[in-house]
Amino acid sequence: MSAARPRVLILGGGFGGLHLVRHLERRLRHGEADVALVDRSNYSLFSPLLYQVATGELPPHAVAYPLRVPLARAGFRFVRSEVEAIDVEARTVRTADGDLPYDLLVIALGSETNDYGIPGVSEHAVSLKWMEDGRRVRHRILSTFESAAIERNAEKRREMLSFVVAGAGPVGVELSASMRDLMDHTLRWIYPTIDFRHEPSITLIDGADRILPAMDARLAGIAARRLERLGVRMLVRTFVSEIGPTYVRTQDGRTLPAHTSVWAGGVRTIPVVARTALAHDDRGRIVADAFFRARGRDDVIAFGDAAHVEQDGKALPQLAQVAVLEAPAVAENVARLLRHEPLLAYRHKRKGDLIALGRTSAAAEFARPVHLVLSGLPAWTVWRTNYLMQLVGARNRGTLLVEWLLSYFSRRIVTDIA
Numbered sequence: 341m342s343a344a345r346p347r348v349l350i351l352g353g354g355f356g357g358l359h360l361v362r363h364l365e366r367r368l369r370h371g372e373a374d375v376a377l378v379d380r381s382n383y384s385l386f387s388p389l390l391y392q393v394a395t396g397e398l399p400p401h402a403v404a405y406p407l408r409v410p411l412a413r414a415g416f417r418f419v420r421s422e423v424e425a426i427d428v429e430a431r432t433v434r435t436a437d438g439d440l441p442y443d444l445l446v447i448a449l450g451s452e453t454n455d456y457g458i459p460g461v462s463e464h465a466v467s468l469k470w471m472e473d474g475r476r477v478r479h480r481i482l483s484t485f486e487s488a489a490i491e492r493n494a495e496k497r498r499e500m501l502s503f504v505v506a507g508a509g510p511v512g513v514e515l516s517a518s519m520r521d522l523m524d525h526t527l528r529w530i531y532p533t534i535d536f537r538h539e540p541s542i543t544l545i546d547g548a549d550r551i552l553p554a555m556d557a558r559l560a561g562i563a564a565r566r567l568e569r570l571g572v573r574m575l576v577r578t579f580v581s582e583i584g585p586t587y588v589r590t591q592d593g594r595t596l597p598a599h600t601s602v603w604a605g606g607v608r609t610i611p612v613v614a615r616t617a618l619a620h621d622d623r624g625r626i627v628a629d630a631f632f633r634a635r636g637r638d639d640v641i642a643f644g645d646a647a648h649v650e651q652d653g654k655a656l657p658q659l660a661q662v663a664v665l666e667a668p669a670v671a672e673n674v675a676r677l678l679r680h681e682p683l684l685a686y687r688h689k690r691k692g693d694l695i696a697l698g699r700t701s702a703a704a705e706f707a708r709p710v711h712l713v714l715s716g717l718p719a720w721t722v723w724r725t726n727y728l729m730q731l732v733g734a735r736n737r738g739t740l741l742v743e744w745l746l747s748y749f750s751r752r753i754v755t756d757i758a
């Protein structure tokens with residue numbers, strides 16, 4: 341570390357960056373380092389609840405936590421800018437607003453939507469990754485219903501109200517269930533000219549042989565039964581080959597009507613991370629050791645979705661749960677690197693998975709202390725409590741609680757405001 345006060349630069353204020361800051365505040369001594377965090381947004385997005393913004397259960401501000409608050413409290417600096425390049429030899433990060441030198445760099449830039457080069461995905465489908473996506477999906481749903489409400493031809497209405505969600509991971513499953521709830525509990529009352537039993541359709545597609553392929557099979561079974569009951573059509577072992585303005589084509593030659601297509605097919609490494617001169621895995625993630633050091637370097641740390649951290653021969657999954665659990669260990673090793681102390685190896689302990697399945701229904705799998713799977717109202721209660729606890733900031737928690745109560749006992753948010 342060259343400077344009198346070493347400069348620690350954190351890239352990304354998502355799950356990893358935000359929780360790292362909160363742990364560094366406790367871990368570093370006053371004035372021990374100049375810490376700055378760069379993000380293109382001045383808030384940290386709680387993406388697991390983004391689908392609720394898309395389906396009018398929550399307003400956008402409920403899932404966005406202002407990054408300046410924890411940074412100001414810790415005496416750290418916030419820079420709102422786009423990271424354009426990382427020069428690890430010159431120890432400089434180029435941003436849209438100038439260069440930022442560092443002594444120790446922490447890369448927590450996450451990932452971005454992967455369209456796998458499938459024709460039409462980026463042009464015609466909406467994805468669900470950033471806040472603008474959540475707003476865009478809600479706008480597409482509401483404007484579609486507005487148009488359908490004044491369409492007199494029932495066949496045309498059915499076509500207009502065809503929704504396809506591509507990707508049956510947690511995002512696609514939770515979104516599909518919540519879209520159906522939005523229709524059944526709110527839209528049904530305000531669009532009297534639409535026959536909600538027969539006209540709107542939601543089709544969920546995945547190439548794997550079951551929905552939620554990365555999760556416990558029992559959890560996936562609960563989710564599949566619930567979606568079936570809600571009337572969501574599931575097509576598994578089905579690969580999307582093209583998305584058009586009003587259709588989705590599949591590799592087995594089918595053309596499905598899809599006036600609105602939502603792409604929830606997965607993520608890839610963001611280009612600025614993939615371009616950095618560090619060791620990468622075959623998906624472009626930075627290869628980091630058990631101490632989170634980018635391979636061969638003592639001055640670059642990577643974690644969260646942007647990093648490939650291996651345990652028992654497998655890379656840890658790209659999940660908020662992983663980034664949040666890694667953050668205190670990263671903070672510990674940042675402090676140790678600054679103090680030239682031996683580093684501590686990280687050991688990941690998976691907690692389990694939670695899937696919301698619409699109104700009062702969810703599925704929960706606990707990995708510890710005993711392996712247990714719950715469904716229905718108990719799982720839903722665990723799910724809600726868990727997210728309420730995980731959200732950072734009293735204001736956000738209060739908003740979440742009030743908005744959930746309002747959406748449950750009243751109707752969802754259906755004003756089509758950008």
Ligand SMILES: Cc1cc2nc3c(=O)[nH]c(=O)nc-3n(C[C@H](O)[C@H](O)[C@H](O)COP(=O)(O)OP(=O)(O)OC[C@H]3O[C@@H](n4cnc5c(N)ncnc54)[C@H](O)[C@@H]3O)c2cc1C
Nearest residue numbers: 352354355356380388422423449450644645658659660661
């Ligand atoms: C809709 C959705 C639902 C999800 N649900 C779950 C769930 O239920 N459970 C779960 O465990 N995981 C879930 N995930 C995955 C989870 O969100 C990610 O694994 C997690 O966000 C990774 O944390 P991170 O800190 O690595 O990256 P992120 O949280 O994505 O943070 C990256 C940050 O970097 C910033 N950034 C990126 N590029 C640049 C740039 N060039 N310049 C400046 N800033 C930049 C972004 O603005 C962002 O704030 C979900 C993801 C999505 C999209």
